[in-house]
Amino acid sequence: MQYPASVRPIRVPCTGKFDITYALRAFQKGADAVFVAG
DSSP states (O other), X not given: OOOOTTOOOOOXXXXXXXXXXXXXXXXXXXXXXXXXXX
């Protein structure tokens, strides 16, 4: 699957394995939003 350069997908086994530090790091690097879907 192709994404725009501004989108960086991070795959995890399930949303329960999503570590909040992923989102915090994205915001620190200037992300406007973080989308988590299961």
